[in-house]
Amino acid sequence: MTKRYSILDQHFEDHEEEGTAIAIILQDGEVGKVITIKEDRHDALRKFPGGRREPGETFRTALQREVLEEASTKIEVDPKQLFFLARVDRGSHVTCIYGTKISPEEKFPRVGRKGETVEAIPLDDVAVLQDFHPKYLEFIEVLRQRLIAGR
Numbered sequence: 001m002t003k004r005y006s007i008l009d010q011h012f013e014d015h016e017e018e019g020t021a022i023a024i025i026l027q028d029g030e031v032g033k034v035i036t037i038k039e040d041r042h043d044a045l046r047k048f049p050g051g052r053r054e055p056g057e058t059f060r061t062a063l064q065r066e067v068l069e070e071a072s073t074k075i076e077v078d079p080k081q082l083f084f085l086a087r088v089d090r091g092s093h094v095t096c097i098y099g100t101k102i103s104p105e106e107k108f109p110r111v112g113r114k115g116e117t118v119e120a121i122p123l124d125d126v127a128v129l130q131d132f133h134p135k136y137l138e139f140i141e142v143l144r145q146r147l148i149a150g151r
Contacts, residue, residue, distance in 0.1 A: 019094040021063035022050035022136070023075065024085065024143050026101045026123070027108075033120035034140075035108070037070050038131070040115050045133040049073075049118075059096045071118045072110060075100050085142050099143050 025035040025048070036046040049070040053062035060077040067075050076082060085097040108120040126132055126140055 018092055019053045019059060019062075019096065020050060021053060021059040021066065022048050022095060022097050022139075023063050023067050023082075024048050024097065024099045024139055025067070025071070025073065025075065026099065026143070027104055027106065027120050032104070033108075033122050034126060034143075035071055035073065035102070036119050036121050036126075036132070037112060038117045038119070040117065044131075046119075046121075046129060046131050047133045048136055048139075060098070063098055068113075070112045070114065070116055072112050073102060073106065073118070075102065085139060097139050097142070 023035075027033045027035065035049065037049050038044050038046045049067045050063060051066040051070070053059055054065075057065070060082060063082070064075055064077050067073055082098050082100045085099050088095040088097070106120075108118060110118045112118050121129070123140065123143075127137055
């Protein structure tokens with residue numbers, strides 16, 4: 001299967017493909033930290049929170065549910081707060097990546113609802129972490145570009 005990757009200024013709420021939504025959550029502003037999730041297994045890799053869209057959900061509402069489940073963190077689905085970063089197509093499965101910010105008052109590390117470790121990692125450290133899932137690294141630069149552009 002060919003992977004199609006696009007960075008667009010629109011999101012895809014209406015398509016019928018099977019889908020996953022992922023959140024890159026920034027804390028402490030432009031030079032801050034990103035929220036990562038790591039399951040309680042010795043071989044687990046860190047990832048950004050997110051998951052599959054359930055029937056009747058939009059990507060944004062699926063993401064809100066998944067972030068609350070995995071990171072015990074509430075995010076807003078308002079487009080001014082949760083902005084679209086990218087779409088990745090893998091056959092009939094679509095992954096939509098969103099960015100958002102949370103308050104610096106939120107405390108980390110914490111334990112997610114399913115027992116995952118939820119941490120705030122400095123943005124500049126993510127690329128050098130040995131236990132960070134490599135498929136997510138490309139989106140760190142996308143997030144930086146959006147922050148520089150003010151959105």
